[in-house]
Amino acid sequence: MTQETAQTAATTQHATILSPQTPQAPTRIPLEREAFGFDIVTELPNSPHGLGRGGRRHGRTGVIHTPHGDIRTPAFVPVATQATMKGVLPEQMKSLGSQCLLANAFHLFERPGEDIIDAAGGLGRFMNWSGPTYTDSGGFQVLSLGAGFKKTLAMDTTGLKSDDVIAKGKQRRAFVDEDGVTFKSPLNGSEHRFSAEISMGIQHKIGADIMFAFDELTTLMNTRRYQEESVERTFRWAKRCVAEHQRLTAARADKPYQALFGVVQGANYEDLRRLAASEVGSLDFDGFGIGGAIEKKLMGEISAWICDELPDSKPRHVLGIAAVDDIFAAVENGGDTFDCVAPARVARNGAIYTHDGRWNVMRTAYKTDFGPLEEGCDCYTCQHYSRAYVHHLLKCREMTGSTLATIHNERFFVRLLDGIRASIDNGSFDDFRDATLERFYRNGSRG
């Protein structure tokens, strides 16, 4: 081979590797509203131990249909806030079994701006994720930027005072009023305004398959009186979200239908949760979100109260949970989907989920451990890399370490939810739950 032909061959191969698939021109595929729907496959039998009215349980398997594909439920939705899973390519997320991803309207509004995502052909095309997508409304930032971002979700409020949790004065970066919320950007301090209409406008441009109504997320430290006001305010915002959503849907018939989920708040109060659920549940939403900081031991009860009031025919998403026992409690009492940053964030900080609990691979003990992160795990990381290697990468703060750990943790939740679905369908849910929880928490593991 001459030098010249060798060079040509190399160039050709290079081009092939770099662009096996060039980004496609932004075009939209028209889809009917009917592209969104929910079918229930199997329901858990009612039991005297059920937490709902009359010992009722709400747990079920099902399928959510979206314009970008189906989601078999119960399902875990990994969080890709900035239109990316931190450290993991969409192709990897797909191959590890993630069915869908959730991004954040507030972050994408700040950067790159919803118009750019719209011009790119929508969130999925922008980030090269062909499956279903969700966006959060920015409601979570009402709390994280408003109350102060530490301890705000503290599930165990024992010994905490409101001063420990709720930011004051200049530290506060979000201010709620009847019409909406004023945010001070964490990026540059500039002020932005979010309201039901603004959030809907942004989320419609981002173009996720499932959107959330703009809600107010309170902390467990707020007073009962404030929680009451907040639930009513969130309900008024919900009605405005539905109206604006319908207007925008009619105005852009060329786009795939985007479903809208209303969010149920009410903190730890049964009457408020039931009130919020029946109010929000009466509106023309495609599904519902169960939101708010929830005291850990009340996960099941709260889900049951809400699902008692919500229509059974629509899917319910429990926002922001990933503790293994929380997921079981939520599934058993009616949750269909769940999202959480935890598997990814915790992975970046070295914590590895296994069926025998969560442990930290950065500990010295794993420096020379050449076994997989979890014995018997079928994830890409466990198939190819050792604890010692992941330990080394994370210690060196090499980004590949985050990638490998995140792949494992996300796969853990895919497998967990696969197991949950199978156990509901074959009638062994209670046994599966008991065995899984006993094993996971046997050694006092968190998570």
Added chain:
RNA sequence: GGCGGGUUUCCCAAGCGGUCAAAGGGAGCUGACUGUAAAUCAGCCGCUACUAGCUUCAUAGGUUCGAAUCCUAUACCCGCCA
């Protein structure tokens, strides 16, 4: 050979008579992370019988009520001049 600068707890580096077991970093150890202000954050980081005591600031002497800090000698290290 001459002159000058330096040697601080694992590493880098403050300290320049008492408030110093000795600032900051880094490394190390442990923990936390729940709709991502998070590749972040917190605690520990000389020894012990730890609301106190003990042994440390190159080594050995000395001055002083008191020294990592001042003096002398020694050993290394780094400059510049020969």
